[in-house]
Amino acid sequence: MANVTRSASIATTLRAAGCVFAEDEARLLIDAARHPDELRRMVDQRRHGLPLEHIVGWADFCGKRMTVSPGVFVPRRRTEFLVRQAAMIAQPGAVVVDLCCGSGAIGAALSDHLGSCELHAADIHPAAVQCARRNVEPRGGRVHQGDLYDALPLELRGRVDVLLANAPYVPTESIGMMPPEARLHEPKVALDGGADGLAVQRRVALGAARWLAPGGFLIVETSGQQALATAGILDEAGLSAQVVSDEGLDATAVVAAREPLRPGNRSSVSF
CATH class of the missing domain: 3.40.50.150 (Vaccinia Virus protein VP39)
Incomplete structure (x- = not known):
């Protein structure tokens, strides 16, 4: 229940920042974070417009996880x-x-x-x-x-x-x-x-x-x-x-x- 509540709260924050797929992004951020402080930092980065792929470090492309580093073009x-x-x-x-x-x-x-x-x-x-x-x-x-x-x-x-x-x-x-x-x-x-x-x-x-x-x-x-x-x-x-x-x-x-x-x-x- 705690995870569901946390995910819903993060999704609300992301949706308010204009993220169209807020629920999906919330789950990805929770999965990627190693501890609560990192999760808070990642949510704040996303809220301020950093691409999700730069935050989690990968993009889903042709069914595979491809590494994407900050400052690099994100594959569409x-x-x-x-x-x-x-x-x-x-x-x-x-x-x-x-x-x-x-x-x-x-x-x-x-x-x-x-x-x-x-x-x-x-x-x-x-x-x-x-x-x-x-x-x-x-x-x-x-x-x-x-x-x-x-x-x-x-x-x-x-x-x-x-x-x-x-x-x-x-x-x-x-x-x-x-x-x-x-x-x-x-x-x-x-x-x-x-x-x-x-x-x-x-x-x-x-x-x-x-x-x-x-x-x-x-x-x-x-x-x-x-x-x-x-x-x-x-x-x-x-x-x-x-x-x-x-x-x-x-x-x-x-x-x-x-x-x-x-x-x-x-x-x-x-x-």
Whole structure:
């Protein structure tokens, strides 16, 4: 009874602070706290807007607990769609690169699905690299620090079967309109996609063909509003692009193959 009362009290506090899933969050905080003082501190952090995942130290992603450290981009549920698209393409043993990896959850989840792969992840942000190592290295993968392709070992050139890129795609002027959890507690480098939100995607597209194996795929998360522009960027880079979406998750991705685009046929990628 005491636990039920405590959970209800915490849920009331969280709900007053604007937490939509207050009851669920209360249970997670109670489970994560090792002693009452820690629980009070965690509830206060959540009440003041710190992301729940940063407080408890993990996020539920593709059915697995992925480590998430403070100051690191929190993997979104919609990004599971990106993993599902990759899982339709990749074969066990594939060479997989998770670019702009953040926590490394995307690459780690695909590795779990495949059972075996050569997994690499890369990010420019030091905190993200440290966090990604906790998710990627136990799965036999490697994490590299640097700016996009500059981070990758040269021996990967022309060998990558699946290149995953959840690059930032929020227009700079729109960051101020994001929820406080994101704009105050996640690194700007993980959010800011430049004036139109597509600046980092352009850089990813320009370098992709040099790193992809023949017939390799680049899969990019984007927004519904930006999808056609993202596909156009990949087409211009010499890839064959197709927009795919999931209305239930409000998720959109562009899948692009390293093959010539057939004239008049944007959707030449097959699964």
